[in-house]
Amino acid sequence: MINMFEVNETNKMIEQENLDVRTITLGISLLDCIDADLDRLNEKIYKKITETARDLVKTGEHIESKYGIPIVNKRISVTPIALVGSAACHTTDDFVTIARTLDRAAKTVGVNFIGGYSALVSKGMTTGDELLIRSIPDALACTERVCSSVNVGSTKCGIDMDAVRLMGEIVLQTADRTKEKDSLGCAKLVVFCNAPDDNPFMAGAFHGVTEADAIINVGVSGPGVVKTALEKVRGESFEVLCETIKKTAFKITRVGQLVAKEASRMLGIPFGIIDLSLAPTPAIGDSVADILKEIGLEQPGAPGTTAALALLNDQVKKGGIMASSYVGGLSGAFIPVSEDQGMIDAVTAGALTLEKLEAMTCVCSVGLDMIAVPGSTSKETLAGIIADEMAIGMINQKTTAVRIIPVIGKDVGETVEFGGLLGYAPIMPVNRFGCEAFVKREGRIPAPIHSFKN
Amino acid sequence: MKKTIITVVGKDTVGIIAKVCTYLADNNINILDISQTIVSGYFNMMMIVDANASSKPFGDISADLDKLGESIGVKIKCQREEIFEMMHRI
Numbered sequence: 001m002i003n004m005f006e007v008n009e010t011n012k013m014i015e016q017e018n019l020d021v022r023t024i025t026l027g028i029s030l031l032d033c034i035d036a037d038l039d040r041l042n043e044k045i046y047k048k049i050t051e052t053a054r055d056l057v058k059t060g061e062h063i064e065s066k067y068g069i070p071i072v073n074k075r076i077s078v079t080p081i082a083l084v085g086s087a088a089c090h091t092t093d094d095f096v097t098i099a100r101t102l103d104r105a106a107k108t109v110g111v112n113f114i115g116g117y118s119a120l121v122s123k124g125m126t127t128g129d130e131l132l133i134r135s136i137p138d139a140l141a142c143t144e145r146v147c148s149s150v151n152v153g154s155t156k157c158g159i160d161m162d163a164v165r166l167m168g169e170i171v172l173q174t175a176d177r178t179k180e181k182d183s184l185g186c187a188k189l190v191v192f193c194n195a196p197d198d199n200p201f202m203a204g205a206f207h208g209v210t211e212a213d214a215i216i217n218v219g220v221s222g223p224g225v226v227k228t229a230l231e232k233v234r235g236e237s238f239e240v241l242c243e244t245i246k247k248t249a250f251k252i253t254r255v256g257q258l259v260a261k262e263a264s265r266m267l268g269i270p271f272g273i274i275d276l277s278l279a280p281t282p283a284i285g286d287s288v289a290d291i292l293k294e295i296g297l298e299q300p301g302a303p304g305t306t307a308a309l310a311l312l313n314d315q316v317k318k319g320g321i322m323a324s325s326y327v328g329g330l331s332g333a334f335i336p337v338s339e340d341q342g343m344i345d346a347v348t349a350g351a352l353t354l355e356k357l358e359a360m361t362c363v364c365s366v367g368l369d370m371i372a373v374p375g376s377t378s379k380e381t382l383a384g385i386i387a388d389e390m391a392i393g394m395i396n397q398k399t400t401a402v403r404i405i406p407v408i409g410k411d412v413g414e415t416v417e418f419g420g421l422l423g424y425a426p427i428m429p430v431n432r433f434g435c436e437a438f439v440k441r442e443g444r445i446p447a448p449i450h451s452f453k454n
Numbered sequence: 455m456k457k458t459i460i461t462v463v464g465k466d467t468v469g470i471i472a473k474v475c476t477y478l479a480d481n482n483i484n485i486l487d488i489s490q491t492i493v494s495g496y497f498n499m500m501m502i503v504d505a506n507a508s509s510k511p512f513g514d515i516s517a518d519l520d521k522l523g524e525s526i527g528v529k530i531k532c533q534r535e536e537i538f539e540m541m542h543r544i
Binding site: 001002003004006007008009010011062065066067068069251254255257258 | 459461513532541
């Protein structure tokens with residue numbers, strides 16, 4: 001039988017160490033909504049989302065009270081809209097009507113974000129894909145809850161450099177269209193390489209075409225729990241360090257598994273995966289950077305950071321894998337800058353640069369995330385930053401992403417405030433040398449040699 | 455049989471157990487196990503109970519106990535056992 005020590009340990013994690021389930025994300029396929037008539041398409045999309053997700057928020061709240069564990073977000077991901085809308089949309093404005101429909105549906109069911117205003121173009125863009133991508137700045141400017149992502153590369157196909165170049169432009173346009181809100185639109189736009197079909201975390205969530213009609217994916221969190229566990233093993237060997245992270249990751253993931261199963265049962269929708277990411281928030285004590293410090297770094301960014309992060313990411317996976325039969329999504333440590341107080345401090349202290357962050361993305365689960373740069377950064381430089389990150393993903397057979405915010409009207413030394421879970425960030429300097437001739441080349445980077453496994 | 459874990463934490467005072475147990479008895483909730491300690495004036499109790507025979511839904515019991523805790527000056531939390539089972543048992 002459960003004893004008092006165990007009960008207290010769990011409740012201490014929840015009450016003092018910010019253990020929570022970060023998101024229950026309901027993936028909904030919109031493939032059956034496809035229609036050549038735009039009005040009918042919008043109507044069907046709205047109906048399908050609001051009917052499928054009708055009880056999502058209520059169910060989440062019920063589970064919260066039953067187990068006493070906070071479930072911070074209830075969200076929805078949908079089939080990439082480029083696929084759903086291409087038969088009906090002939091202009092960028094046509095696509096924007098779908099973004100508005102998604103936003104309206106999100107508000108009706110009470111979710112704070114809806115992901116899937118996306119295109120998958122790792123090998124090339126269809127007319128529909130390109131229209132959707134070109135509509136992103138308007139779509140993100142006129143909606144509140146819609147999140148957008150574009151997959152521009154994969155280990156299997158290489159990198160579509162035409163799409164990378166276009167995304168450099170689109171990121172900058174999105175920043176400009178939302179400049180009154182400190183270019184907030186870019187915080188809802190992710191460029192991916194090897195994007196997973198079942199990622200529950202925003203802004204990059206979409207419901208992949210390989211998925212069933214509807215599915216429940218759950219993202220757990222708990223950097224504070226790992227940090228507190230590591231406080232007890234200061235100065236111990238790597239073996240002890242790794243064991244402690246694994247055990248903690250196991251416990252965290254089991255809670256996610258419980259919540260996912262229960263949500264699936266109550267909603268009558270199959271359980272997909274648990275994403276066992278360590279996702280920080282700007283709250284004190286909910287930071288991945290603090291774990292790196294606890295492992296032994298003075299600041300994230302110091303020599304040794306990449307090794308410490310590699311170790312952390314790997315142990316989180318090892319512990320989490322045993323806790324759930326279906327692990328997927330991104331699953332690892334997230335290292336966003338604005339959403340993690342410890343990372344913000346490291347940038348402010350001059351310890352952490354864009355280049356070091358790029359190195360860290362080679363060994364963590366995502367990429368350059370929530371990084372604010374000067375609004376004067378050129379579209380070619382942004383494309384170059386995206387291309388670098390995509391290359392890391394392609395060659396290392398892993399997901400990488402870029403969520404970068406060129407803050408219009410602001411420069412290095414200033415700070416940008418996004419609010420809520422998105423936090424705030426100091427503007428980081430960007431390498432001032434150009435890459436225009438490189439990104440202006442047309443076509444794609446071929447798939448790497450190790451992709452030929454057939 | 456689905457079990458519920460009730461935890462009570464707060465400054466020690468007269469009648470904490472009595473008040474919680476009275477509420478449970480009034481609502482037909484059976485106590486299966488109690489453990490309790492006091493560390494430097496702080497009361498810490500865990501109960502394992504069976505609430506299946508109660509006519510009240512879980513959410514109401516949880517809200518009532520929360521209110522009762524407030525009136526005594528302690529924090530009472532009511533959670534289904536599975537969260538602890540999942541976390542601490544393979």
